[in-house]
Amino acid sequence: MQRINLNKNLGVLGGGQLGKMIGLAAANLGIRVHFYDPDPNAPAKNISNLFYNEHYDNKVKLLEFANKCDFITYEFENIPINCLKELNKKKKIYPGIQALEISQDRHLEKSFILNLGIKVAKYKNVRNFLDIENFVSKYSKKSILKTRRLGYDGKGQIEINTSNLSKIKSKIIPNKYIIEKLVQFNKEISVIVIREKNGTTKIFEPTENHHKEGILRKTIFPSTISKNCIYKAKKIAKKIASSLNIVGVLAVEMFVLKDEDILVNEIAPRPHNSGHWTLDGCNISQFEALVRVIYDIPVPQIKYAKKCKMINLLGENFDNYKTYLSKKNHKIYIYGKNNMKRNRKMGHVNIVD
Amino acid sequence: MQRINLNKNLGVLGGGQLGKMIGLAAANLGIRVHFYDPDPNAPAKNISNLFYNEHYDNKVKLLEFANKCDFITYEFENIPINCLKELNKKKKIYPGIQALEISQDRHLEKSFILNLGIKVAKYKNVRNFLDIENFVSKYSKKSILKTRRLGYDGKGQIEINTSNLSKIKSKIIPNKYIIEKLVQFNKEISVIVIREKNGTTKIFEPTENHHKEGILRKTIFPSTISKNCIYKAKKIAKKIASSLNIVGVLAVEMFVLKDEDILVNEIAPRPHNSGHWTLDGCNISQFEALVRVIYDIPVPQIKYAKKCKMINLLGENFDNYKTYLSKKNHKIYIYGKNNMKRNRKMGHVNIVD
Numbered sequence: 161m162q163r164i165n166l167n168k169n170l171g172v173l174g175g176g177q178l179g180k181m182i183g184l185a186a187a188n189l190g191i192r193v194h195f196y197d198p199d200p201n202a203p204a205k206n207i208s209n210l211f212y213n214e215h216y217d218n219k220v221k222l223l224e225f226a227n228k229c230d231f232i233t234y235e236f237e238n239i240p241i242n243c244l245k246e247l248n249k250k251k252k253i254y255p256g257i258q259a260l261e262i263s264q265d266r267h268l269e270k271s272f273i274l275n276l277g278i279k280v281a282k283y284k285n286v287r288n289f290l291d292i293e294n295f296v297s298k299y300s301k302k303s304i305l306k307t308r309r310l311g312y313d314g315k316g317q318i319e320i321n322t323s324n325l326s327k328i329k330s331k332i333i334p335n336k337y338i339i340e341k342l343v344q345f346n347k348e349i350s351v352i353v354i355r356e357k358n359g360t361t362k363i364f365e366p367t368e369n370h371h372k373e374g375i376l377r378k379t380i381f382p383s384t385i386s387k388n389c390i391y392k393a394k395k396i397a398k399k400i401a402s403s404l405n406i407v408g409v410l411a412v413e414m415f416v417l418k419d420e421d422i423l424v425n426e427i428a429p430r431p432h433n434s435g436h437w438t439l440d441g442c443n444i445s446q447f448e449a450l451v452r453v454i455y456d457i458p459v460p461q462i463k464y465a466k467k468c469k470m471i472n473l474l475g476e477n478f479d480n481y482k483t484y485l486s487k488k489n490h491k492i493y494i495y496g497k498n499n500m501k502r503n504r505k506m507g508h509v510n511i512v513d
Numbered sequence: 514m515q516r517i518n519l520n521k522n523l524g525v526l527g528g529g530q531l532g533k534m535i536g537l538a539a540a541n542l543g544i545r546v547h548f549y550d551p552d553p554n555a556p557a558k559n560i561s562n563l564f565y566n567e568h569y570d571n572k573v574k575l576l577e578f579a580n581k582c583d584f585i586t587y588e589f590e591n592i593p594i595n596c597l598k599e600l601n602k603k604k605k606i607y608p609g610i611q612a613l614e615i616s617q618d619r620h621l622e623k624s625f626i627l628n629l630g631i632k633v634a635k636y637k638n639v640r641n642f643l644d645i646e647n648f649v650s651k652y653s654k655k656s657i658l659k660t661r662r663l664g665y666d667g668k669g670q671i672e673i674n675t676s677n678l679s680k681i682k683s684k685i686i687p688n689k690y691i692i693e694k695l696v697q698f699n700k701e702i703s704v705i706v707i708r709e710k711n712g713t714t715k716i717f718e719p720t721e722n723h724h725k726e727g728i729l730r731k732t733i734f735p736s737t738i739s740k741n742c743i744y745k746a747k748k749i750a751k752k753i754a755s756s757l758n759i760v761g762v763l764a765v766e767m768f769v770l771k772d773e774d775i776l777v778n779e780i781a782p783r784p785h786n787s788g789h790w791t792l793d794g795c796n797i798s799q800f801e802a803l804v805r806v807i808y809d810i811p812v813p814q815i816k817y818a819k820k821c822k823m824i825n826l827l828g829e830n831f832d833n834y835k836t837y838l839s840k841k842n843h844k845i846y847i848y849g850k851n852n853m854k855r856n857r858k859m860g861h862v863n864i865v866d
Contacts, residue, residue, distance in 0.1 A: 167851065183560075184537055190847030190860065192559040206545040207536075207560050443841050443865075458839040486811035488796050494543030498520065507543065512796075 168455060169194060171229030171251070175202030175211065177495040177505060178235035178431050178447075181439070183207050185447035191455065196225050203496040219243055226251040231454050233408065235430060237263050238310050254454050255355075255408035259429035262404065266308045266338050269427060276403055278396050279423045281415070283340040289332050295339045296325065302342040308335070317374060343423060345415035349383055350434040351397035354449040354459055355406040362449075362459055364442065366393045369413070369434050375503055379434045379470040381441050389420050400427060408450040411435060433472070433505070440491045440510040441468025465512050473507040475500045484509050521808060522547060524582030524604070528555030528564065530848040530858060531588035531784050531800075534792070536560050538800035544808065549578050556849040572596055579604040584807050586761065588783060590616050591663055607807050608708075608761035612782035615757065619661045619691050622780060629756055631749050632776045634768070636693040642685050648692045649678065655695040661688070670727060696776060698768035702736055703787040704750035707802040707812055708759040715802075715812055717795065719746045722766070722787050728856055732787045732823040734794050742773050753780060761803040764788060786825070786858070793844045793863040794821025818865050826860040828853045837862050 168191040172179045175197035183193040183204055194210035195202065205211045210228065214221040216239045223246070226232055232253045234244075237260055244257045253260075262268045267285045274280060282299045284291055285308075296303055305328065307316035319342070320328060348371060352364040366385065370378040383390070397412040404410065404427075411432030413425040435446035443463040444452075452459050473481050478500060484490040494507040521544040525532045528550035536546040536557055547563035548555065558564045563581065567574040569592045576599070579585055585606045587597075590613055597610045606613075615621050620638045627633060635652045637644055638661075649656055658681065660669035672695070673681060701724060705717040719738065723731040736743070750765040757763065757780075764785030766778040788799035796816040797805075805812050826834050831853060837843040847860040 180540070184540060187533070187537055187560050187849075188846050190556075190849035192849070203543075205562055207540050207562075209558055209560075209562055209564060211562060443844070452838075460839050460841040460843070463841045485805075486813050488813040488816045490813070491796070493541050496540075496543035496545070 168192060169229050170451065170454065171196065171225055171232040172204070172235060173197075173216070173232065173239055174235035175199065175204030176235055177203055177493075177497075177507075180204040180207055180495065181436075181445075181447045181493075182233065182235065182431065182450060185445060186451045189448070189451060189455070189457065191451060194225065194229055196222070201498050206496060216240055217243060219246060222247055223250060233430070233450065233454060234260070237428065237430070255406045255410060255429045255450070256404060259404040259406055259410065259427075263427050263429055264309055266306055266311070266426075267335075270338070272403075273400065273424050273427070276399055278399065279421065281340050281343045281423050281425070283338050285335065286332060286337040286339050287334050289329050292320070292325070292328075292332070292339050295341075296320065296322065299341045304340050304342055305337050306340060308338055315374070343415050343425075344417070345423075346418050347383070347385055347416040348413065348425070349385060349393060349416055350379075350411055350413045350432065351393050352432060352435045352438070352446050353397045353401040353406065353410045353412070354446075354453060355401045355408065355410065356453050356459060357407050357456060359402065361398050361401060362462055363394045363398060364435065364438060364446070364462060365464065366390055366414075367434060367437060373503065375472070375474065375505075376433045377472055377474075379437050381437050381464070381468045385416055386420060389416055389422065392420075392422055396422060396424060400424070404429065408453045409435070409446050411446075433508075434470075436493070436508050437468045437470040437510055439493070440512045441465045467513040469511045471509050471511070472505055473509065475502045475504045475506055478506045481507060481509060487511075489513060521545060522582050523804065523807065524549065524578055524585040525557070525588060526550075526569070526585060526592055527588035528552065528557030529588055530556055530846075530850075530860075533557040533560055533848060534789075534798075534800045534846075535586065535588065535784065535803060538798060539804045542801070542804060542808070542810065544804060547578065547582055549575070554851050559849060569593055570596055572599060575600055576603060586783070586803065586807060587613070590781065590783070608759045608763060608782045608803070609757060612757040612759055612763065612780075616780050616782055617662055619659055619664070619779075620688075621661075623691070625756075626753065626777050626780070629752055631752065632774065634693050634696045634776050634778070636691050638688065639685060639690040639692050640687050642682050645673070645678070645681075645685070645692050648694075649673065649675065652694045657693050657695055658690050659693060661691055668727070696768050696778075697770070698776075699771050700736070700738055700769040701766065701778070702738060702746060702769055703732075703764055703766045703785065704746050705785060705788045705791070705799050706750045706754040706759065706763045706765070707799075707806060708754045708761065708763065709806050709812060710760050710809060712755065714751050714754060715815055716747045716751060717788065717791060717799070717815060718817065719743055719767075720787060720790060726856065728825070728827070728858075729786045730825055730827075732790050734790050734817070734821045738769055739773060742769055742775065745773075745775055749775060749777060753777070757782065761806045762788070762799050764799075786861075787823075789846070789861050790821045790823040790863055792846070793865045794818045820866040822864045824862050824864070825858055826862065828855045828857045828859055831859045834860060834862060840864075842866060
């Protein structure tokens with residue numbers, strides 16, 4: 161009797177909720193998942209029998225880990241790129257480390273996107289305080305100063321205006337920040353692209369996102385943007401995915417302006433919070449799509465529920481989930497983090513119609 | 514900030530596909546699952562960071578395992594009942610060990626069901642060969658000899674008729690077998706009951722099952738049996754679940770005869786192969802229902818897809834799954850067993866409309 165697909169081991173760097181959901185998708189395909197995370201309480205630890213509790217800059221441990229895996233994927237961007245480059249010589253890292261390197265740095269990311277002929281908000285790499293003064297006076301009284309690296313969920317961002325401009329003067333370190341014009345958008349949307357090894361893409365329909373304090377609160381499918389906008393958004397996402405040679409999934413967050421112009425805000429070459437709705441709103445989730453692509457398993461055409469709304473359960477509204485539990489169209493996901501904090505993502509709920 | 518539900522540990526005896534799917538359902542609810550299985554290659558081993566590879570009659574290890582869990586559940590019936598009785602003093606075992614004890618023995622099971630005023634196929638506990646001769650001459654030339662214990666997937670069953678009657682004479686051990694009249698049924702169906710700690714029940718609609726060589730091949734929802742039959746089948750299943758004080762799920766397999774009379778064939782106080790369709794055909798699966806009941810998490814009303822067909826992927830037709838992978842209404846589950854054999858359940862596919 162033929163033996164196929166019965167011994168597969170996928171390595172995931174990062175054992176947070178995204179890693180966990182990658183792991184659960186892989187498990188249903190009969191693929192073992194191993195995790196690597198410096199946090200001894202990483203949620204994904206509980207769904208694997210191989211968990212490396214080591215730091216991301218420990219090359220020896222990373223290589224040892226990689227040796228036990230067929231392929232490597234990751235759940236977040238902020239892993240030292242030099243470590244990944246060494247790892248990549250040993251075992252393929254997907255969706256790809258070029259994409260990761262670019263998405264680690266807002267300046268690199270934005271200039272890469274601009275080079276593709278795709279618009280982003282007006283921004284400038286901050287070399288000195290004068291850059292900020294000039295930018296504010298030239299483009300906008302309301303701007304945001306963002307760290308180039310290691311920012312997520314609104315962390316490392318300061319809104320600046322003419323009144324607080326002087327206060328930040330002393331904080332400026334050359335080439336550590338970008339300054340960006342605060343965009344007056346009509347909608348925030350995101351598009352998730354699935355790209356296979358042969359370059360074929362399938363694209364999840366755009367969704368509308370609602371943020372507060374820089375943190376995603378809700379994702380709504382379908383979006384209410386125009387057909388033309390949907391077409392443009394998908395085209396942009398596909399172009400970025402192809403240019404980055406993505407193997408797996410890529411999330412692209414965008415602003416839709418009043419005139420239907422689209423600006424790209426951020427990219428993430430991995431599953432994304434704004435794609436959690438695909439767990440119940442589609443025949444295939446972003447997590448399963450990633451795993452399938454990595455293992456060359458065909459990805460079916462995407463089929464959609466009529467409607468799906470994802471609500472994040474944060475530390476401060478986590479208790480709400482109890483009222484959702486008895487509702488027949490609410491699917492609950494509890495990540496299993498052992499420390500509840502304000503604005504910390506503890507779970508989510510998908511409401512499907 | 515309130516801390517709720519963030520440290521839950523469920524113990525599962527048995528790490529096969531049922532255990533694995535219980536574990537995956539629990540994981541989405543933020544519950545850690547620990548497994549206990551004598552097979553070092555049990556599929557569920559890969560989705561947990563606590564796996565006891567010990568025998569079911571090792572009371573010391575069972576107790577040690579139980580001490581790490583809030584509650585215990587099991588994925589199959591054939592665990593020594595005396596061990597479970599001791600374990601039950603320490604930690605609650607759900608869906609319940611009385612139900613398990615009864616379902617371990619076909620004679621006990623059938624007499625229990627008969628005592629509830631529910632019909633089963635004509636059968637007799639075999640005390641000696643004369644019992645068989647008498648049974649065959651009185652009720653049916655075609656009968657089945659079944660081991661009272663440890664039979665599953667058609668194992669331990671011999672069809673007997675007047676011609677092979679003499680051959681089995683030497684094999685008969687008193688009180689080890691029952692003899693049962695071969696039922697000429699119209700349909701095989703099963704009903705899965707969810708029963709909460711307060712006695713509330715919710716019942717999955719009956720499905721039609723197709724067996725070959727004693728092994729389930731297909732489950733089809735919705736069934737094509739009459740409304741009256743559906744009503745009767747659900748009433749029977751509910752009555753058995755209540756009489757057994759089930760906390761969790763109970764599967765009841767039944768025969769529907771030509772005159773729409775219903776005979777109960779077997780019960781299983783646990784998730785059941787004929788309930789795998791609930792993973793995609795319902796808003797809540799049999800696995801999640803079990804976990805929710807155990808942890809007193811409310812169970813929503815059941816919502817159904819229009820149609821759902823479950824096909825088992827056995828060793829000999831496992832390769833078929835490759836053709837399913839690219840179909841958008843096919844959901845694939847690969848159990849991750851490392852040894853492929855004819856008639857061995859390697860995975861299943863749910864086809865949803």
